[in-house]
Amino acid sequence: MLRYLSLTLALLLASPLAAAQTLVFTAIPDEDETRLQQRFQAVADYLAGELDVEVRFIPVTSYAASVTAFRNNQVQLAWFGGFTGVQARQLVPGSRAIAQGVEDPDYxxxxxxxxxxxxxxxxxxxxxxxxxxxxxxxxxxxxxxxxxxxxxxxxxxxxxxxxxxxxxxxxxxxxxxxxxxxxxxxxxxxxxxxxxxxxxxxxxxxxxxxxxxxxxSPPYPDYQWTVRGDVDERFGDGFTERLTRALLDMDDPELLASFPRSGFIPADNEDYREIQEVAQSLGLLDE
Incomplete structure (x- = not known):
């Protein structure tokens, strides 16, 4: 009986309902993994305080893995590069680019x-x-x-x-x-x-x-925060706007230096049309 209850509890903890109040995010592994873990754990702590939900950062081993995790709803938020963001939003209809670094429109x-x-x-x-x-x-x-x-x-x-x-x-x-x-x-x-x-x-x-x-190189748009379109259903109406505001309001110099960015500004999917068109021209993305 005890074994049955333990198994049931484990299944419940692994279920989407049990994890409903945990916002999980990842980031493309563009630098050393240890450095990324240090960078984004601090970001997780900041977001948890601003949003009053549990926030967890999970590292991934490759750029492709970050897109897969987003597609499979293993993460609801990601710090993507321009191309990986375009890939992820194409795979998950309704997902949105919501914030980018001040430097990102002219990367x-x-x-x-x-x-x-x-x-x-x-x-x-x-x-x-x-x-x-x-x-x-x-x-x-x-x-x-x-x-x-x-x-x-x-x-x-x-x-x-x-x-x-x-x-x-x-x-x-x-x-x-x-x-x-x-x-x-x-x-x-x-x-x-x-x-x-x-x-x-x-x-x-x-x-x-x-x-x-x-x-x-000449400038082009790059990194951005992308969120799944169903987070309001999971965390409540207006959550996307609250999350966006938390990212735009991030002003701790140590947090910003970890990206590194001088701040964050609004973003939307249309900002990355150039990246989408370049990827299509190179045969890296379906038309």
């Missing part, structure tokens, strides 16, 4: 190169021709700043696909690892989020005698 990618290549900073509107023939590392295959927009710009500016442009193409998995593989010489050049580069430099994790920025 950029930094192209970096090992100093041994001899490449210098290219102050131009188009990708430098000097990248041609090098070994090159993107970040995650689903990264907006580490793959999607850089590939689009390379094709547009230099006229060839990455496989045609470079001697060898790799995918490091995240921005931090892209810095590492280019710094070590495993790849001669690569591309990553400008905020990730600046964060790594500020943290003392980059040997600037071994790797440097050689080109800054």
């Amino acid at each position: 950029r990618s930094y192209f970096i190169a090992n100093q041994a290549t001899g490449l210098e900073y290219h102050d131009g509107d188009t990708a430098p021709e000097g990248l041609r023939g090098l070994t090159f590392s993107f970040g995650s295959q689903s990264s907006t700043s580490g793959r999607l927009m850089p590939e689009y710009l390379l094709r547009q500016d230099l006229g060839d696909s990455p496989d045609e442009l470079f001697a060898r193409v790799g995918y490091s998995g995240n921005h931090s690892r892209t810095v590492s593989v280019v710094e070590s010489g495993a790849y001669q050049a690569g591309v990553l989020s400008y905020t990730a580069w600046e964060n790594e430099v500020e943290s003392g994790n980059v040997d600037l005698d071994s790797v440097q920025v050689i080109w800054e």
Whole structure:
């Protein structure tokens, strides 16, 4: 009998009803996992205080896994990149982009190169021709700043696909690892989020005698908070608006520095139409 009751309790705790008052969120793993856990646990604590519900952050192992967790309702909120946000909203009708960083409407990618290549900073509107023939590392295959927009710009500016442009193409998995593989010489050049580069430099994790920025991309929209469209049914009428307000009101310098962002501003799905169209043009998203 006791065993039966224990099993019943376990099933109840695992059920959606028992978890009804827990808001679960995730984030694309664009940096080291330990650092992400530290960043977003503080965000979970902040949101719990603002919303008066339990809030839990769960890490994921890949960009694709963040989209899968959102689709399967394992998480109701996610800090997505531009492309992963578009993917998630396409898979979950009614989901909405609700907030973005002040910096996100004009986001950029930094192209970096090992100093041994001899490449210098290219102050131009188009990708430098000097990248041609090098070994090159993107970040995650689903990264907006580490793959999607850089590939689009390379094709547009230099006229060839990455496989045609470079001697060898790799995918490091995240921005931090892209810095590492280019710094070590495993790849001669690569591309990553400008905020990730600046964060790594500020943290003392980059040997600037071994790797440097050689080109800054034109701006494009990127990261955003996306929420499932059914959260009001789960947490009560007006919850989406309360959640949005909590994100927009986040002003603790330590919390903001963890993103890093100077603040958050409103966002909506239409802000990411450019990303959707680029992904479709590259065959990475259905029309």
